[in-house]
Amino acid sequence: MGIQIRLMQPEDYTSAIQLWQELPGLGLSSADREEAIQAFLKRNPNTCFAAAQDKIILGTVLGGSDGRRGYLYHLAVHADYQKQGLGSTLVQTCLDALQSQGIEKCHIFVIADNQEGIQFWQKIGWQRRGDILVMSKEIR
Ligand SMILES: CC(C)(COP(=O)(O)OP(=O)(O)OC[C@H]1O[C@@H](n2cnc3c(N)ncnc32)[C@H](O)[C@@H]1OP(=O)(O)O)[C@@H](O)C(=O)NCCC(=O)NCCS
Structure with a gap:
């Protein structure tokens, strides 16, 4: 069976978290525990995508x-399947879905030392901003 780009489903969590844990460049946190990801999928059911081969998640x-x-968040492609167009296809599929909801501009957070990630985003047309600093506060 080939690799299929499809909406991410709640049951994909176990395979997806394994992929995320294996890859450098993704900052995992308490927001990645199962109930938090399930809540994100429930809130955004039409804009989260997986590249899947049968039940194995190769990209998100x-x-x-x-x-x-x-x-x-969590653009990720399994190391054995990188540089074959999956990452850019996942991004474009997601942008099309967001655009169909009336969204005109998107942002991403990239860990500052993820040089490969930064190069990828620039290659597919995203602009690095020097005019904005992210600030955060824990509110739990
Ligand atoms: C970033 C990532 C998702 C890219 O996925 P991918 O499937 O390899 O990307 P694509 O094959 O669609 O690449 C699209 C273009 O970017 C280029 N590219 C991909 N990775 C690159 C890299 N590390 N450096 C420079 N260019 C890169 C590709 O060569 C391709 O250009 P081309 O069309 O001229 O050939 C993947 O490397 C990954 O999962 N990295 C680890 C997790 C991560 O850092 N995610 C981003 C968090 S912000």
Whole structure:
């Protein structure tokens, strides 16, 4: 069976978290525990995608919006399947889905020392911003 790009499903979590844990460049946190990811999928059921071969998840992108801007998280492609177009296809599929919801601009957060990730995003047309600094606060 070939690799299929399809909406990510709740039952994909186990295979997806394994993929995320294996890859450098993804910052995993408490927001990646199962109930948090399931809540994200429930809130954004039409903008999270998986590249899947049968039940094995080889790639992911979690897209969501707050109604104003779109945000992409956890773009990931299994190391053995990189540089074959899966990453850019996942991104474009996610952007098309966000656009169909009326979203006109998307942002991503990239760990500052993820040079390979930065090069990938620039290669597919994303612009690095020097005018914005991310600030965060724990509110739990
Ligand atoms: C970033 C990542 C998702 C790219 O996935 P991919 O399937 O290899 O990407 P694609 O094959 O669609 O590549 C699209 C273009 O970017 C280029 N590219 C991909 N990875 C690159 C890299 N590390 N450096 C420079 N260019 C890169 C490809 O050569 C391709 O260009 P081309 O069309 O001219 O050949 C994958 O490398 C990955 O999972 N990395 C680890 C996790 C990560 O860092 N995610 C991003 C977090 S912000």
